[in-house]
Amino acid sequence: MANRNLAALALITCACLEPPELDELSAPLADLGGVDTWGPLDGAPIPSFDDEGTSAGADGPGEDSGAAPADNPSLVQLRITEILVDPKGKDGGADSPEFIELQNTGAEVVDLSGLRIDAQSWPVLDADELELSGLELAPGAFLVIRRWATDVDPGLASASITPAITSVGFLHSGGLRNADGRVAIGSASEIVDEFVYGVDPARPSSGWAGAAFTELRSGQSVCRSDPSADHDDASDWSSCVPNPGQASPEGSGGEPLPSRSITPGAIQIVEVSTNPPGPASEEKPYEFIEIVNLSNAEVELSGATIGDAPSADAPGVDPLEYFAGDGGCESLTCLAPGARALIVGQGYAGPIGLGLVLTTDDSTIADGGLTNTEPVVLWDPSGVLVSSYRLWPDPSGEPLPADEQPLHRIEPSADDAPLSWVSAPASPGE
Structure with missing residues (x-):
């Protein structure tokens, strides 16, 4: 498409x-x-x-x-x-x-x-x-x-x-x-x-x-x-x-909607673009996070939040809102089993591919946008950690985004550890 x-x-x-x-x-x-x-x-x-x-x-x-x-x-x-x-x-x-x-x-x-x-x-x-x-x-x-x-x-x-x-x-x-x-x-x-x-x-x-x-x-x-x-x-x-x-x-x-309580690991962060192509001053509109539903049930993402710090109430933690696309189930913010979603800021100008697109409530993701060494954490509505990227003892260590490419989780179910991430070409929504 x-x-x-x-x-x-x-x-x-x-x-x-x-x-x-x-x-x-x-x-x-x-x-x-x-x-x-x-x-x-x-x-x-x-x-x-x-x-x-x-x-x-x-x-x-x-x-x-x-x-x-x-x-x-x-x-x-x-x-x-x-x-x-x-x-x-x-x-x-x-x-x-x-x-x-x-x-x-x-x-x-x-x-x-x-x-x-x-x-x-x-x-x-x-x-x-x-x-x-x-x-x-x-x-x-x-x-x-x-x-x-x-x-x-x-x-x-x-x-x-x-x-x-x-x-x-x-x-x-x-x-x-x-x-x-x-x-x-x-x-x-x-x-x-x-x-x-x-x-x-x-x-x-x-x-x-x-x-x-x-x-x-x-x-x-x-x-x-x-x-x-x-x-x-x-x-x-x-x-x-x-x-x-x-x-x-x-x-x-x-009729009941899918539960807003998200089982940790059911939704996994699988791709994070913190260093898109182009000068640093123009990167923010092209940053994105991709997630996938690894469970066998629909997951409701209404009330979930995304942030760039290891705390659910840190400055810049953003609620997720529907923006475009289809997650494969009735609710606009629901993600069907195996379906993917992009998380972007409201100023996003890059490709979206197929599937659901969720946005933060401001122009960038988290606290002024993403950086190469900050973690990314997805929280459920009650503040329980659902999935993370770069929540490591030393988040400034390797691997870092190379050649202006995102980092990808080598296996969707892999633990969030340095060996689980690799730099590869961007594939938002694919």
């Missing part, structure tokens, strides 16, 4: 959409001051969106960007499917953004124009501010909205569009409330879905029934177990491993 340029795939949404250019988001939202995300609500009611297109919550009235957009009937197909309220590490840090995930659970395309998101203590967001107006979400596709703190790189908030996932972000000092709060989505005058968590003071609501969800865990998301079911109460939800842009642990319709 002819090699394809992966960079061209990064701007595809669905067959029916030709999106406007999204080179960068507009300027970050104004810093409205710090917010105590653990403070009580003091019984303050949280009204629904009103007819004027504003929402008044614990932080005062939301700012309206202009005239309220006309109601958009297609928005009723959207469901809140995952929320990460209290990430591991600093809330809103460079490696620990808060996020809300929405999914189009209907059979028709959803026009995102007119979408409004009211999440305490975020500012009220609309489609114009997030540069979503005019974009469409295909049936089954996800929209992920991330919040970073104001002291991180604004480039983290850049938009990303693939056929299955549209991701946007913003910088703001106010984070999701950790002890109690509410997330509502809809148009300017109608709530189509809502989630209430933590303590449960009396509050008017048009999209939630019964007591609030209370099983919040630090570092864990809350996932809707079945996107097709919506009882508007806590029974729809459970704690889960953070997996933005992927199906919940139970999958659609209650």
